Amino acid sequence: MASPDAQTLSDLIARSALKDQRAFKQLYDATSARLYPVALRILRRQQLAEDVLQEAFVSIWQRADSFIGTECHPMTWLTSIVRNRAIDTLRSQKPEVSLTREDSENEDDAQREIEDEGPSPLQMLVAAADARQLRHCMDRLEPSQRQSIALAFYQGLSHQELAAHLEQPLGTVKAWVRRGLEKLGRCMQQHAAA
Amino acid sequence: MNYSNPELLARLAADYVLGTMPPRSRRRFEKIVLDSPAARRALRAAEEQLLPFAEQLPPRPPSDRVWRSIELRVQPASRASATDGARAATSGWWQNLVFWRSGALVALGLFLALGVTQFGPRWWQPAPAQTAGMGGLAQSYVAVLSDAGQVPAFLVSAQRYQRDVHIKVLRPQTLAAGKILRLWALPAGGEPRALGDLPTKDKGRLELVASAEDVLSKIPYLAVSIEDAGVPAAGRPSGDFIYRGPCVKLW
Numbered sequence: 001m002a003s004p005d006a007q008t009l010s011d012l013i014a015r016s017a018l019k020d021q022r023a024f025k026q027l028y029d030a031t032s033a034r035l036y037p038v039a040l041r042i043l044r045r046q047q048l049a050e051d052v053l054q055e056a057f058v059s060i061w062q063r064a065d066s067f068i069g070t071e072c073h074p075m076t077w078l079t080s081i082v083r084n085r086a087i088d089t090l091r092s093q094k095p096e097v098s099l100t101r102e103d104s105e106n107e108d109d110a111q112r113e114i115e116d117e118g119p120s121p122l123q124m125l126v127a128a129a130d131a132r133q134l135r136h137c138m139d140r141l142e143p144s145q146r147q148s149i150a151l152a153f154y155q156g157l158s159h160q161e162l163a164a165h166l167e168q169p170l171g172t173v174k175a176w177v178r179r180g181l182e183k184l185g186r187c188m189q190q191h192a193a194a
Numbered sequence: 195m196n197y198s199n200p201e202l203l204a205r206l207a208a209d210y211v212l213g214t215m216p217p218r219s220r221r222r223f224e225k226i227v228l229d230s231p232a233a234r235r236a237l238r239a240a241e242e243q244l245l246p247f248a249e250q251l252p253p254r255p256p257s258d259r260v261w262r263s264i265e266l267r268v269q270p271a272s273r274a275s276a277t278d279g280a281r282a283a284t285s286g287w288w289q290n291l292v293f294w295r296s297g298a299l300v301a302l303g304l305f306l307a308l309g310v311t312q313f314g315p316r317w318w319q320p321a322p323a324q325t326a327g328m329g330g331l332a333q334s335y336v337a338v339l340s341d342a343g344q345v346p347a348f349l350v351s352a353q354r355y356q357r358d359v360h361i362k363v364l365r366p367q368t369l370a371a372g373k374i375l376r377l378w379a380l381p382a383g384g385e386p387r388a389l390g391d392l393p394t395k396d397k398g399r400l401e402l403v404a405s406a407e408d409v410l411s412k413i414p415y416l417a418v419s420i421e422d423a424g425v426p427a428a429g430r431p432s433g434d435f436i437y438r439g440p441c442v443k444l445w
Contacts, residue, residue, distance in 0.1 A: 024268065028261060036260075037251040042213075050260045054267075057260075061268045072238065079245045080211075087213040088220070124250035132246060152214045153247055159214050181208040188243045 009074035010067075017064035024061055031078055032057075038079055039086040042156035043093075052089050056082040090156050121150035137187035145180030148173055197226055203233050207240035333445035335410045338364075339418055339437035347437050348392065350377065350416060352406035354445070359389065359400045367394040374423045378431060380415040380438070386431055392418060416441045 009030065015023030032053065039056070040049040059081055067077050119127065125146060129138040138146060144166075151157045151165065159177065163170040197203060209215040210223050227233045333354040340346045349362040359377075367375060375392040377400070389409070390400030402409045417438035419431035 021268065033253040033255040036256040037254050038248050040254065041251055050256050053256055054260050054263050057264045058267050076241050076245045079248050080241050091217045118252050125247060128247040128250040131249065149212065152212050153244065156213050177214055178205065181212065185204060185208060185243060
């Protein structure tokens with residue numbers, strides 16, 4: 001599915017900043033199905049992800065004026081609000097989430113195990129790179145670097161969780177992420193400049 | 195750390211956007227971003243690089259309840275005092291409540307009265323920085339003042355670090371000529387302290403001598419008495435309190 005047109009979204013955000021409720025509803029309709037998975041993938045629980053989406057949109061309504069003049073892609077701006085909230089919520093909810101994850105009788109299981117459905121984080125990362133013609137940047141990364149960045153980005157895993165998940169020492173995983181991000185960043189800068 | 199180092203900023207920004215940065219460092223980085231244009235640029239660059247990766251997530255619409263909850267929270271505040279019909283319905287609802295003594299339920303009632311039915315999990319946590327409009331209502335002191343029959347008459351609220359007290363009259367008041375309504379703070383085991391005079395209808399505002407935090411943090415109850423107009427807002431109430439209610443912290 002293609003992203004909604006950037007100019008249209010920018011206009012809707014600008015009109016939301018003027019407290020145009022109809023524009024805000026259009027913005028929600030155009031983007032919520034794309035932003036909801038951002039929170040859902042990280043939080044893995046439907047209720048929690050919907051709460052975060054709701055809070056994020058209230059924040060978007062309140063802060064819409066701060067978008068004007070940022071020259072950000074509107075989808076980037078919207079995604080950052082949803083993602084930051086989802087990550088903060090995940091970190092603050094950690095004990096409860098881990099507890100319920102072990103409690104496999106819960107009906108939320110299907111939603112929590114969402115990482116088993118659809119493409120894996122690594123597949124998505126590679127596909128995203130392809131879509132942006134950045135495959136060559138992705139290819140420069142070690143497989144371990146790609147894997148840890150993909151898990152951190154799509155599923156919100158912390159360094160410690162990455163270390164546990166990948167069964168590697170914490171320091172090793174931190175270095176993978178850091179070097180991977182540095183390489184990726186450099187390559188993307190060159191790509192943008194070219 | 196030297197936050198003017200572009201490489202360090204780029205690394206911190208990428209760590210922040212990727213989400214691997216620990217919570218305390220996240221808060222610290224958010225503060226740096228507020229103060230430093232270089233950090234803002236680094237964050238912007240990292241976002242532009244990494245966030246488009248989210249486009250590969252298969253789209254999935256949230257349930258309808260999400261928009262319904264958002265809609266309730268983005269309505270203009272004036273909606274609460276909209277039409278007469280709405281007001282009559284609201285007052286009927288208020289009057290049916292017979293359990294106003296419970297502070298917790300008063301707070302719940304307040305959430306509803308303010309047109310806010312859903313708060314996210316982080317709503318009550320302290321804001322990372324002292325910025326306005328974090329997700330919902332600002333940290334405030336609030337009280338619903340009710341008569342002996344537990345019928346509410348005033349909604350009183352003050353933001354935690356501000357001196358302004360906002361008053362909403364839930365039930366218009368009729369007073370004899372030359373009389374006014376005065377708001378009092380009732381400290382536990384101390385003498386009542388006058389806070390100011392109240393409007394008899396619609397909305398009003400009064401100013402505290404210091405911030406709400408200073409004046410109200412140790413005040414369990416607020417109350418209202420009838421006083422003679424023109425008598426300074428000091429001393430003791432001249433008669434009984436006609437309205438009172440718990441003063442609760444909304445955070």
